[in-house]
Structures are given as C-alpha cells and as structure tokens.
Amino acid sequence: MFKINENYMRLQGSYLFSTIAKKVSAYSEANPDANIIRLGIGDVTQPIAPSIIKAMHSAVDEMADAETFHGYAPDLGYDFLRSAIAAEYKSRGCDISANDIFVSDGAKCDSGNIQEIFSADSRIAVCDPVYPVYVDSNVMAGRSGEWDPEKGCYKNIIYMPCTEENAFAPEFPKEDPDVIYLCYPNNPTGAAITKPALQEWVDYANRIGAVILYDAAYEAYITEENVPHSIYECEDAKTCAIEIRSFSKNAGFTGVRLGFTVVPAELKSDGVALRDLWARRHGTKYNGAPYIIQKAGAAVFSPEGQAEIKAQVGYYMNNAKYIYNGLKEAGYTVYGGVNAPYIWLKTPDQMTSWDFFDYLLEELNIVGTPGSGFGAAGEGFFRLTAFGTFEKTKEAIDRITKH
Ligand code: MLT
Numbered sequence: 001m002f003k004i005n006e007n008y009m010r011l012q013g014s015y016l017f018s019t020i021a022k023k024v025s026a027y028s029e030a031n032p033d034a035n036i037i038r039l040g041i042g043d044v045t046q047p048i049a050p051s052i053i054k055a056m057h058s059a060v061d062e063m064a065d066a067e068t069f070h071g072y073a074p075d076l077g078y079d080f081l082r083s084a085i086a087a088e089y090k091s092r093g094c095d096i097s098a099n100d101i102f103v104s105d106g107a108k109c110d111s112g113n114i115q116e117i118f119s120a121d122s123r124i125a126v127c128d129p130v131y132p133v134y135v136d137s138n139v140m141a142g143r144s145g146e147w148d149p150e151k152g153c154y155k156n157i158i159y160m161p162c163t164e165e166n167a168f169a170p171e172f173p174k175e176d177p178d179v180i181y182l183c184y185p186n187n188p189t190g191a192a193i194t195k196p197a198l199q200e201w202v203d204y205a206n207r208i209g210a211v212i213l214y215d216a217a218y219e220a221y222i223t224e225e226n227v228p229h230s231i232y233e234c235e236d237a238k239t240c241a242i243e244i245r246s247f248s249k250n251a252g253f254t255g256v257r258l259g260f261t262v263v264p265a266e267l268k269s270d271g272v273a274l275r276d277l278w279a280r281r282h283g284t285k286y287n288g289a290p291y292i293i294q295k296a297g298a299a300v301f302s303p304e305g306q307a308e309i310k311a312q313v314g315y316y317m318n319n320a321k322y323i324y325n326g327l328k329e330a331g332y333t334v335y336g337g338v339n340a341p342y343i344w345l346k347t348p349d350q351m352t353s354w355d356f357f358d359y360l361l362e363e364l365n366i367v368g369t370p371g372s373g374f375g376a377a378g379e380g381f382f383r384l385t386a387f388g389t390f391e392k393t394k395e396a397i398d399r400i401t402k403h
Contacts, residue, residue, distance in 0.1 A: 005140070007139060007140050007141065007142045007144075008139075008140060010139050010144060010146065010147055010154070011136060011139050011140070012147060015132065015136070016132050016369070016373040016374070017040070017041045017369075019373070020040050020041070020357075020367065020369065020373075021041075023357075023361070024036065024038070024040070024361065024367050027361055027362070034365045035365055036361075036365045036366070036367060037365065037366050037367065037388065037392045037393075037395060037396040037399075038367045038388065038392075039323075039366060039367060039368050039384045039385050039387075039388050039392075039393065039396055040367040040368055040369045040385065041369070041385070042187070042249065042341065042342065042385045042387055043254050043385075043387060044248070044249065044252045044254050044316075044387050045387055045388055045389050046252055046312050046315060046316075046389075047252065048251065048252045048253070048256070048296070049251065049252070049305060049308030049309055049312060050304075050308065051299055051302060051304035051305050051308055052251060052296050052299045052300060052305055052308070052309075053296075054299070055295050055296050055298065055299035055302075056292055056293075056295065056296040056299075058295070059291060059292040059295035059296065060292055062291075063291070063292065070291035072287055072288060073287070073288030073289060073290065073291055073294065074288055075282050075283045075286055075287060075288045076101075076102050076103065076279060076282055076283075076288075077101065077102060077103025077104075077260065077288065077289065077294065078103070078291070078294045078298075079098065080294075080295075080298050081103055081294045081297050081298045082098040082099075082101045082103065082260075083098045084297075084298045084301040085098070085101050085103075085245075085260060085301070086098040086101060087301070088301055089230065089232065089262075092229055092230060092233060093233060094230050094232035094233060095232075096232060096262055096264070097264075097265065099265070100262055100263055100264050100265055100275055101260055101261075101262055102260060102261045102262075102263065102278060102279070102282055103258070103259075103260045103288070103289050103294060103297075104258075104259050104260060104261065104282075104286065104289060105257040105258065105259065105289050106246060106248065106253075106257045106258065106259040107215065107217045107244045107245060107246035107248065107259040108133055108259075109259070110244045110259055110260075110261045111131070111133050111134060111137075111181075111213070111215055111244050112133045112134075112136075112137040113137070113281070113285075114213055114242065114244070114261065114278070115137050115138055115141055115143070115179070116141070116281060117274055117277040117278055117281060118178065118179055118211070119178075120141065120142060120143065121143075122143060122178040122179050123143075123156070123158060123175065123176075123177045123178050123179070124138050124143055124157055124158065124177060124178070124179045124180075124181065125157075125158040125159075125160055125173050125177035125179070125180045125181065125210075126157060126158070126159060126160065126181045126375075127159075127160050127161075127162050127170050127181070127182070127183070127186070127375075128153070128159040128160060128161050128162060128374075128375035128376060128377040128378070129162065129188050129189065129371055129372075129374030129375040129377055129378030129381070130181065130183070130188075130374055130375050131183055131187050131188070131215065131374070132373070132374065134181040134213075135154070135157065135375075138157065139154065143156060143157070144156055144157050145157070151376065152372075152375075152376035152379075153375070153376055158173045158175055158177050159375070159376075159377070160173055161377045162186070162189055162191070162377060163377055164333075164335075164346075167191070168186065168189040168191035168335065168344075169191065169193065169197065172204055176208045176210065177208075177210055178209075178210055178211070179210065179211050179213060180201070180205060180210055180211070180212045180213070181212075181213045181215070182201065182212055182213070182214050182215070182231075183214075183215035183216075183217070183218075184198070184214070184215075184216065184218075184227075184228075185218040185219070185221055185222060185227075185339045185340035186218075186336075186340065186342075187215075187217070187218065187340070187342060188342055188344060188369065188371065188374045188378065188383045189335060189336055189342070189344045189381075190335060190336015190337055190338070190339070190340035190341075190342040190343060190344050191335065191336060191340070191344075192222065192224065192227045192338070192339035192340065193227065193228070194226045194227060194228075195226055195227070195228045195233060195234065198228055198231060198233075198234050199234045199235065202231065202234040202235070202236060202237045202240060202241065203236070205240040205241070206236055206239055206240045210240065211240060211241070211242060211267070211274070212231065212237075212240055212241040212242070213241075213242050213244065214231040214241050214242065214243045214244065215244045216229065216230060216231070216243055216244065216245050217244065217245060217246040217248070217249055217259075218249055218339075218340050218341065218342075219245070219250075220249065220250035220309065220313050221249070221313060221316075221317065221339055221340050221341050222339045223317065223338060223339055224338065224339055227339050230243060231243050232262070232264075238264035238266040238267065239264075239266050239267060239268075240267065241264075241267070242261060242262065242263050242264075242267065242274070243261065243262045244259065244260075244261050244262075245259060245260055245261070245262075246258075246259045247259060247297055247300060249341065249387075250300070250309055250313060251297075251300045251305070251309050251312075252309075252312065253293075253296075253297075256293055256296065257289070257293065258289055258293050258294070258296070258297045261278070263275040263278045315390070316341050316386045316387055317341070317386065318390065319341075319386040319387075319388060319390055319393040320336075320337040320338075320340075320341055320342075320343060320386035321337065322390070322393055322394060322397060323337060323343045323384055323386060323393060323397055324336075324337040324338075324343055326397035326398075326400075326401050327343070327345055327397065327400065327401070329401070330400070330401035331348075332345050332346065332348065333345065333346040334346075337386065341385060341386040341387055342383055342384070342385055342386070343383070343384045343385075343386065344371070344381055344382075344383055345381065345382050345383075345384065346380060346381060346382075347371075347380055347381065347382050350380065351380075352370075352372065352379060352380065353370030353371040353372040353373070353378065353379055353380060353381060353382055354370045354372065356368075356370065356382050357369075357370045357382070360400070363403070364396075364399045364400060364403060365399075366396045366399060366400065368382050368383060368384045368385075369382070369383040369384075369385075370382060370383075371383060384396075
C-alpha cells in the first residue's frame with residue numbers, strides 16, 4: 001500500500017489565501033447582491049504597462065515564424081533577461097553576475113522551493129507574522145516538528161516575533177538558526193529595514209554561518225532613502241545571502257508569472273557552492289520561463305518600462321496613503337504603507353483577526369487578510385492591500401470610517 005508524505009498532515013488547515021477565497025465565495029453565493037471589495041490577497045489590478053505589452057506582442061509574433069520561433073527556454077533564463085537584471089543591480093551599486101541569476105515563474109515558487117537545497121535537519125528561523133509559504137514549505141519537507149496548538153507554532157521552527165514593541169523588527173534569535181527568512185519591505189506588516197540594520201543581519205549570518213533567504217518582492221515600493229532595495233547593498237552579503245525577486249508587484253505580472261533568484265557563486269557550505277545546487281535543481285525540475293514572458297520581463301528594464309512601472313507603483317502608493325490616513329483619522333492604529341503596499345492595522349475593540357475579517361465581510365462587504373493567518377504574533381492585527389483600484393479602495397475606507 002502506498003504511503004503519503006506524513007509531513008503534510010502537520011499543515012494547519014488550507015493555504016491562507018485559499019481559505020479566504022473559499023469564505024468569500026461562500027458569502028458571495030449566499031449574498032449575490034453584495035458589492036464586495038477585495039483588499040485581501042496582494043493581487044494587482046492595473047493592466048500591464050504599454051511598452052511591456054508591446055514587447056510581449058512582438059515576442060508572440062516571433063513564435064509564429066519558423067525563423068524566430070523559440071522552443072524550450074534555457075533552464076536558468078535567457079541571457080538577454082539575466083543581463084538586464086544584472087545591469088539593474090549594477091545601477092544600485094551591487095556587483096551581481098548574470099551567471100548567478102536564475103529566472104523562474106515567480107517568487108512564490110522560488111521561496112517555496114529554495115529550502116530543498118538545505119539539509120533536512122536545518123534549523124530555520126522566520127519572522128512572526130510571516131508569508132505562510134516559508135513555513136508551509138518547510139513543514140512539507142519535514143523540518144517543522146510537531147504543531148504546538150497552545151502556542152500556535154511548530155516546535156522545531158525558530159520564530160522571531162515582530163510586534164508593536166519592537167516596531168516589527170525582529171531581534172536575533174536566542175538559538176542559532178541555519179537558514180533565516182527575511183522579507184523587506186515586509187509582507188504582511190509593511191515594515192521596512194534600514195541599511196545599517198540589514199548590515200547587522202548580514203554580519204550576524206556570516207558570523208554564525210547561516211544563510212539569509214531575502215525576499216525583496218516589494219522593493220519597488222520603497223520611498224525612503226535609507227532603505228536598501230537589495231541585500232547586496234550590504235557588505236559581504238554575497239557570502240551569506242540569497243535574494244528572491246518578483247515581477248508581480250512592480251510590473252503587474254501576477255497572472256503572467258516571472259521572478260528570479262540570485263545565488264552568488266561566493267555562497268558556499270564546506271566548499272560546495274549553493275549556486276551549483278540551485279542550478280542542478282532548476283535543470284532537473286524546471287524547463288524555463290516562457291520566451292514571451294521573459295521578453296516582457298526584459299522590457300520592464302527599458303527606460304519606457306521603468307517610467308511606466310514607476311507611475312503604476314505611485315498609483316498603488318496613493319491608495320496606501322488613502323488607507324493609512326483614512327484609518328488613522330478614524331482612530332485606528334495603523335502601520336506600514338510608506339515603503340510597502342500593505343497596511344497593517346490593529347483590530348478595534350480587541351477583536352480577534354478572524355472576527356474582524358467576518359465583521360468586514362458580513363457588515364461592510366470588504367475582504368482583507370486576518371493577521372493571525374500569518375502567525376500567532378499577527379493575532380489582533382489585520383492586513384489591507386493597496387493593490388485595488390483607487391475608486392474601490394476609497395469606497396472601502398469610506399465604508400469602514402463612516403460605519
Ligand atoms: C500576499 O497577498 O501575501 C501575496 O500576494 C501572496 C503572494 O504573492 O503569493
């Protein structure tokens with residue numbers, strides 16, 4: 001008789017955003033006239049910018065001609081895209097070789113898959129609250145240990161609480177981890193990290209021999225000067241950090257799928273380069289992101305593409321400002337929204353995160369994301385995304401503040 005991967009039995013419920021989608025669709029079926037505004041999952045609403053669409057169209061046309069047709073993509077990515085990404089790093093003062101850039105179908109897959117190149121007994125450290133993919137992928141791989149229902153956490157995972165008291169900036173854990181997940185600008189709290197503070201993490205990781213898995217999916221939303229766009233802006237980061245980036249949030253590729261991961265050749269364990277392991281995994285399990293999509297990705301780095309996506313990011317950040325200011329004026333305690341497209345608010349009247357979710361959905365027909373879905377330390381908080389249209393965002397905030 002076949003046996004299942006028992007680790008899956010340790011997963012708590014379904015994936016957060018699937019649970020929310022099911023709840024919303026049940027409510028919507030029962031209340032077909034409800035005008036629901038979705039500010040839950042961080043999915044973009046603005047169309048892909050014109051110069052990027054143009055590049056995509058022209059790549060589609062190339063596929064229609066035997067002379068310019070492309071079959072399997074190189075499994076690590078086309079040189080034209082890897083070089084464009086390397087040039088973007090260079091413009092920020094980061095010396096990243098195109099050879100160390102691995103193009104993929106998105107940051108979610110990379111952040112879930114990257115744990116495969118570490119030993120099964122690696123101790124992982126995560127922020128709490130945290131993007132659930134980091135934890136769940138390690139549960140599936142058997143690194144989490146048992147679930148502790150009282151504490152609401154896994155016994156073998158090191159949690160680094162991000163609370164109001166520490167301004168949502170985690171402290172170094174008491175036990176030394178092997179692998180540290182950091183996401184800045186942060187999902188879900190919207191907090192940012194300064195360059196000196198990130199340098200401390202890099203120095204710490206180099207000192208204890210840990211790897212930082214740095215998720216920089218939201219770097220395009222940084223507005224403040226002293227906030228780094230890449231961990232490689234820090235000294236000696238190449239010997240301790242892997243960086244994961246996305247085209248979803250900066251260029252609207254959520255439905256198109258494109259991302260990349262940087263694994264510097266300098267990052268080694270006992271002389272073995274992690275870069276080579278990730279290349280081996282990519283080659284075995286992945287056939288490369290589609291040519292059409294990589295062409296569109298390269299257009300993101302063109303001067304027109306850069307100007308257009310800057311305007312789009314500005315549009316979403318205007319939403320963030322509206323949410324932040326509107327809620328604050330109405331007496332809510334709010335965080336984030338300055339260097340990130342997420343607003344992290346304290347639930348009113350000490351409501352639990354899920355009670356507030358139900359209240360917003362049922363009374364005001366607004367969907368958000370309960371903070372406790374991101375971890376025990378998220379209880380009593382709630383996340384709203386700035387990725388809606390301005391009109392819907394405004395209406396949602398007006399509904400909340402006028403109720
Ligand atoms: C989120 O809402 O946290 C993100 O959109 C999820 C994702 O990027 O996978």
